[in-house]
């Protein structure tokens with residue numbers, strides 16, 4: 001259950017199955033009636049022109065690896081869905097974009113749009129990447145479970161199952177098509193795409209896989225659409241992405257691809273992109289695509305941990321417990337996530353706790369190069385690991401390492417609300433030396449009688465006593481909501497431990513594991 005929930009990258013979530021993406025009602029707009037607005041396939045390359053995969057200018061790593069077989073983009077043999085004009089969806093009346101079979105309730109006619117790009121992304125279901133198969137060889141299939149869902153969802157999942165083992169090739173080919181056909185889009189992506197290159201495709205594939213679950217998906221896609229504004233993504237980019245997607249699937253889903261599945265993908269992609277475009281357009285009315293933020297202080301707490309404080313160039317509204325995406329001037333278009341380490345402050349400053357990790361471009365730049373006066377860029381706030389002020393429940397907080405940052409913000413939030421709710425913080429670190437923020441936490445404890453802070457330093461001799469284990473020794477926790485923040489392993493074992501002692505999943509909150517993995521450098 002835990003795993004399944006996180007396949008769909010919700011930025012932040014509770015541990016309940018339903019909690020991955022909480023707002024299923026805010027479907028951005030219209031549905032899909034079968035028509036797409038991007039050209040599903042290109043006609044064969046005209047004589048004298050260069051086929052996409054081998055054209056000069058394609059980035060090496062994005063180039064399909066089997067170049068000896070120049071990719072052929074087949075001519076559609078059926079009426080192709082019309083190209084729709086794209087534009088802002090802000091002025092549209094929101095309608096459900098979901099296929100009728102997936103709609104929670106009947107909604108008015110759909111009405112698509114466009115836009116796209118990536119952010120921290122969900123992971124395709126299969127992570128196994130076996131060796132490439134020699135061309136169209138049907139795979140030995142072990143898929144006896146009955147297929148469920150709408151007809152489109154079934155077709156889409158069939159395609160996904162077929163391309164999963166060659167995900168790397170699909171990814172390379174997808175980006176090759178995209179950049180060869182639309183070189184102007186290359187500048188929206190980082191110069192080196194090693195770590196990031198497949199985020200966009202992964203997001204699209206994961207979204208497609210979950211099309212039958214609008215409650216889970218809508219909020220995710222809306223978040224994704226809003227988040228893409230900072231990359232410079234425009235509605236007009238979406239058709240290009242759709243064409244590259246269809247092109248890549250056409251090439252690698254050799255046994256399951258046909259007109260029917262292509263039509264299903266066109267509808268699915270149209271729906272996905274429409275939600276993203278609408279969300280971006282709505283967001284455009286109220287928020288900038290990004291904020292500039294000047295570093296005003298840089299406090300090196302340990303040789304590899306810094307507390308970086310910035311002043312945004314315009315008001316930056318957020319909630320304690322949320323996080324943002326951050327780009328440094330040293331690594332353009334490489335974005336990483338950091339939680340706000342304080343609740344909103346009257347002076348508008350924002351603080352982040354950054355640990356330089358081996359080979360971490362952004363984290364090392366922030367810890368070792370950033371100085372007051374440097375200007376960063378921030379994306380919009382995200383995440384729902386926020387305090388529920390509608391309840392009197394206590395807060396049981398587990399912060400591991402720099403994961404203490406949002407926990408501190410939560411404590412400040414409770415203090416600002418003037419509530420006397422019990423807050424119990426367990427602060428875990430590898431050694432005393434790594435408790436870099438203990439002074440602040442103890443000061444908060446001194447100021448607030450409702451707050452208890454306990455430190456749990458790893459017991460190297462008895463590895464068993466890690467942060468989550470320690471929590472079991474206290475309690476009872478019946479009247480507490482739990483908040484976990486730290487390394488992925490801590491979140492996993494923490495959730496297990498807390499559920500084991502009877503805290504229901506829907507009262508356990510933490511950032512999504514995908515987000516954490518994506519933020520790990």
Ligand SMILES: NC(=O)C1=CN([C@@H]2O[C@H](COP(=O)(O)OP(=O)(O)OC[C@H]3O[C@@H](n4cnc5c(N)ncnc54)[C@H](O)[C@@H]3O)[C@@H](O)[C@H]2O)C=CC1
Nearest residue numbers: 339353400401402403405428429430466467486487489490
């Ligand atoms: N900087 C930020 O704003 C935020 C950072 N994070 C994440 O927090 C992590 C912090 O990394 P470090 O400081 O290097 O932490 P770390 O690796 O030093 O671990 C800190 C503590 O967490 C606990 N822990 C770690 N692994 C565990 C496991 N497998 N099972 C049970 N307990 C475990 C232990 O008590 C350990 O001392 C990163 O993964 C980061 O992505 C999460 C939220 C916010």
